[in-house]
Amino acid sequence: MKKPKSVRQERILNELNQSPSLRVAELARRLAVSTETIRRDLDELTGQGLLNRTYGGAVRSLSTEPSVTERHALFVSERERIARTAVPLLKGARVLMIGSGSTTVHVARRIAVEMKNLTVLTHAFGVATVLAINPTIRVILIPGEYLAGEGATHGAHAISFLQDFHADYTILGASGLGIDGPSDALIECSAVYQTMVSQAARTIVVADHSKHDRLFPARYAQWRDINQLVTDAPATGVLAEQFRQFGVEQVVA
Missing domain, CATH: 1.10.10.10 (Winged helix-like DNA-binding domain superfamily/Winged helix DNA-binding domain)
Incomplete structure (x- = not known):
């Protein structure tokens, strides 16, 4: 018993x-x-x-990533604060790339309300859907193989397509924020994120405090590649030291 x-x-x-x-x-x-x-x-x-x-x-x-639908139920108020804080950082932008994820959908929803006259490239159907409420935002869906659990495309076609574009900002979520950089549980999507980082003048990572000091299989960037982290609580210890070393600005919502 x-x-x-x-x-x-x-x-x-x-x-x-x-x-x-x-x-x-x-x-x-x-x-x-x-x-x-x-x-x-x-x-x-x-x-x-x-x-x-x-x-x-x-x-x-979260050693394995739940579906994007499940993740939408987590840390809703924190992600809303992150979105409200992140959008003013995009002032003056005309072309954005936005990755998949629940936090990036919150950011996209706020972009649709507060910004106009943008072109947004995304591989995430959730991001595209919330941006569609604003007729001044041109949404370009990135082609590729569809990953149902993430609601996003990935693969060689997606990467090849992205390489023909440049953006003012890339906005990405993360499964984990480790000392070597942001990482994702989905190896398929991480290659898309890596390409988005390389094709943008600046990259912003949006991630709540539960991602701090966590490591997942696919690191998509090093901290030297990231300009700003928007989060709901400041990172501490070695992770915070990495941010200082590589010039990552922590913006706390």
Whole structure:
């Protein structure tokens, strides 16, 4: 027979499968235990690599990337703040490249409301859809093989197409922000991001605090290639030192 702690921790993982991001207080209420008990459980589960701690809560482990639809349910208020902060940085831009992801969709939605007379190249259907509300924004969809879980195109055709264009800014999300650079769980998309970085005068990464100090399989740039990081909490320690060394401006929403 399983011990109460094992049963409780299974319940926590099941709850996170249903709601990928939960606060400590909400988990304590659902499981009818103290917040201190939940914090101890979260620490143990984090140590086992089964989830990741956040400020005041936890998210399901992202060692593999959930679909973009699932990611839209995570850190919504943080991503909205990031989007509001990122768009003023684009003042004067006429051509943008925007990568796939939930945070970049928030940025694109804000661009559609606040900017006009732009050309935007994107491989992400979600980005293209939210930009479509603004008739002054010309959207160019990048061709390629369709990756259903990400709602985006990738592959040789996408990369070849991008190489014929130049942008004022590239805007990208990330699965992780490690000491060597931003990385992504999706190897297929990382090659597209790498090309977008090379074809833009400036590159902005938009990523919430849960991505700090995390490493995923495909690094798409080094920090020397990135001009600004827009995030909801400042990075600290070695990661922050890397930003200082390579001139990455942290813009905190």
